Amino acid sequence: MKKTSITFALFCLIIACFAQESATDGQRQAMIDKISAASAKMTSLTCIFEQEKSLSILNEKIISEGRMYYSSPDRLLWEYTSPYAYTFLLNNNRILMQAENGKRNVIDVRSSRMFREIVRIMMLGISGNGLTDIKSFTFRYFCSKTLWQVELLPVQKEVKKIFASILLTFNTQDYTVDRVEMTEHNGDKTIISLKNKVFNEPLDNALFTVE
Amino acid sequence: MQVTCLAFFSCNTLRNCEIEPRTGIFSTERTQRYRLSITFPKAEITGIMILRYSDGQWRGSLVNEFGVKAFDFIATSGKCRLMNTVAFIDKWYIRRTIENDLSYLLWQSTASGKRLEQASEENTILYNDKRNIRYNFHKLN
Numbered sequence: 001m002k003k004t005s006i007t008f009a010l011f012c013l014i015i016a017c018f019a020q021e022s023a024t025d026g027q028r029q030a031m032i033d034k035i036s037a038a039s040a041k042m043t044s045l046t047c048i049f050e051q052e053k054s055l056s057i058l059n060e061k062i063i064s065e066g067r068m069y070y071s072s073p074d075r076l077l078w079e080y081t082s083p084y085a086y087t088f089l090l091n092n093n094r095i096l097m098q099a100e101n102g103k104r105n106v107i108d109v110r111s112s113r114m115f116r117e118i119v120r121i122m123m124l125g126i127s128g129n130g131l132t133d134i135k136s137f138t139f140r141y142f143c144s145k146t147l148w149q150v151e152l153l154p155v156q157k158e159v160k161k162i163f164a165s166i167l168l169t170f171n172t173q174d175y176t177v178d179r180v181e182m183t184e185h186n187g188d189k190t191i192i193s194l195k196n197k198v199f200n201e202p203l204d205n206a207l208f209t210v211e
Numbered sequence: 212m213q214v215t216c217l218a219f220f221s222c223n224t225l226r227n228c229e230i231e232p233r234t235g236i237f238s239t240e241r242t243q244r245y246r247l248s249i250t251f252p253k254a255e256i257t258g259i260m261i262l263r264y265s266d267g268q269w270r271g272s273l274v275n276e277f278g279v280k281a282f283d284f285i286a287t288s289g290k291c292r293l294m295n296t297v298a299f300i301d302k303w304y305i306r307r308t309i310e311n312d313l314s315y316l317l318w319q320s321t322a323s324g325k326r327l328e329q330a331s332e333e334n335t336i337l338y339n340d341k342r343n344i345r346y347n348f349h350k351l352n
Contacts, residue, residue: 051277053274053278055261055272055274055283057271057283057294057295058261058263058270058271058272060242060261062244062259062278064276083244083351083352084351088276088277099248099257100246158298161297161298162298182278184280185295186295188280188295190277190278190279
């Protein structure tokens, strides 16, 4: 009985150490300030990403990889390289999506509310810019000594229909996003991890040519 | 004697009614992944389909390149049912069309208004001529 009590207490202590606590008002503001400052200093970001999609119906995962190039404030090249080739390119208000077979689709973001929200999420996920956008999301902040997380609960119905929540995990060294976790209503998740980040390197304008 | 014959005949008929998975397209031996495009008259869905056959049942999922799910499906006894369908195709007439088309691909069955232009484990193209929809499966390595 005594051994069980000690084991249980130890278990609770371990759980407590790893539990993310809701940030206080002061912590939340400090997080927003540091993340916003880091975002303001970022002129470009290059990295590789790994995307992991869990499928509960099959108990399987789909792993994709690719490269990302971001040029502040509104240019983004998101290229999948494995196991398929697919390109998403944003330049100002125009989006190009190009499939493996060369088929291209160009969209003006201004003509589609859905795409405006997609772009907002991507920019938020990359730069952390937009943490006060209460028209699009309700925000919940969590922090510990080693981990900062911001949970976004969609407000706009187009995004709400697809995602139950989006969780951003921030690096507490450089205050940029390391991981984006998007959860669907049935519990399936898409987790995108950003790796090998290089900041503020000059990028060729040709990378972001839509047409 | 007559009752026994009838019972035997009924059981045998039921076994003959069990619908087998279609051969030559999707393997029943392992999980498979495909690049899939579904082309409608005014729209297109592209992404990755992953599916598996086990214990008389097909299960699968179609997600787009960003990991956003289009739908899950479960197919048994010659039929197919979509679940967790993304909002813009979550209309009964669209679901029913895709369910019927997937059933045709997954089970040994016949249907009018559908034709297989190509049918192999590597690449399969199905046309739904009635609704003018094209399914193109390309196996991922």
